[in-house]
Amino acid sequence: MKKILIGLLPVLCFLGGNTMVNAKTWDKTFAKSDLVTVKKVSFKNRFGIKLAGDLYAPKSIKKGEKLPAIALSGPFGAVKEQASGLYAQTLAQRGFITLAFDPSYTGESSGKPRNIASPDINTEDFSAAVDFLSTQKNVNPQQIGILGICGFGGFAINAAAMDTRIKATVTSTMYDMTRVSAKGYFDAMDADARYAQKEQLNAQRTRDFESGTYAPQPGLPEKLTGQEPWFVQDYWHYYKTPRGFHKRSINSNGNWTMTSTLSLMNLPILAYSNEIRSAVLMIHGEKAHSRYFSEDAFKKLTGDNKELLIIPGATHVDLYDNLQKIPFDKIEKFFKDNLK
Structure with a gap:
């Protein structure tokens, strides 16, 4: 395995389906590329939930040509019109068929x-995206990778440990949502504090059942006071400003349900990550508060086809949309080397 610290890399700047309509109105937080086509699609996971996606393809694709494909999701609480769509469009420009869902x-x-999260269902969502891509006429089903951002980086690692159809996995600014839910940031929550939180959440379950509603977790503040932790301010400047705001994003305009935390606390997702045989590239910012998630997860990976890439000077949110810091050249090369 290789662990490397790199300088800033330069950034350059369809398909059948269950349901498909033209994306007539651009509703993304990033500029539209003239080099790709994008179509709205939908497909079901094995729980019967219909997932919505944006399917990107290079305009240069030739009739009958089969390309490698990548399924993308995240960050945790974001939508496909935000960071995952930016990654998907950029990688489609570079010769991949991509699905941001x-x-x-x-x-x-x-x-x-x-607004419910589940370590099982959210892992399944990646495999459902692989199901969809595997059946597209312009996709080579033997050349499918996944890319997870933030909390969906952790779910991507979990999917790669389970789904052998996934030939390459990239995580960007990865969070292990089960670890942070169970142990708090930097593992500061002990067993007694965890038990107290479970008591509160289970009492909330009873209240939710009685009321027929689901109480929300606290979200990002509508305005900053300047007293918030710096990483909360980092999130706020993405989700709550024109830079990254989207009306359907939980972090921009909503709240997770409070009791979602219970399953995240009790079902660690990286238990079998040491059994991943396919290639993995983990990317994190040097200054990200969450850097330890990637570093610790990387230590558990085995084999000589795993790599950890630390981006100097980058914060957690820089890797959502900062085109001067997201190493797209490296990501492109990784997928091209391993999806063949």
């Missing part, structure tokens, strides 16, 4: 109640 219960995907 909304996870179950969020965005334009179905599932009720809304």
Whole structure:
């Protein structure tokens, strides 16, 4: 395995399906590329939840040509019109068919109640995206990779440990949502504090059942006071400003349900990550508060086809949309080397 610290890399700047309509109105937080086509699609996961996605393809694709494909999702609480769509469009410019999708219960995907997270279902969402891509006429089903951002980086690693059809995995600014839910940031929550939180959340379950509603977790503040932790301010400047705001994003305009935390606390997702045989590239910012998630997860990976890439000077949110810091040249080369 290789662990490397690199300088800033220069950034350069369809397909059948269950349901498909033209994306007539551009609703993304990033500029539209003239080098790709994009279509809205939908497909079901094995829980019967209909997932919504944006399918990108290079305009240069030739009739009958089969390209490698990448399924993308994240960050946790974001939608496909934000960071995952930016990654998807950029990689489509570079010769891949890409699918940015909304996870179950969020965005334009179905599932009720809304704004629920599940380590099982959100891992399944990646495999459902692989199902979809595997059946597209312009995709080589033996050349499919996945890319997860933030919390969906952790779910991507979990999917790669389970789904042998996934030939290459990239994580960017990865969070292990099960670890942070169970142990808090930097593992500061002990067993007694965890038990107390479980008592509170289970009492909330009872109240939710009685009321027929689902209480929300606290979200990002509508305005900053300047007293918030710096990483909360980092998130705020993405989700709550024109830079990254999207009306369907939970982090921009909503809240996760409070009791979602229970399953995340109790089902660690990286238990079998040491059994991943396909290639993995983990990318994180040097100054990200979350850097330890990638560093610790990387230590568990085995084999000589795993790599950890630390981007000097980058924060957690820089890797959502900062084209001067997202190493697209490296990501492109990684997928081209391993999806063949």
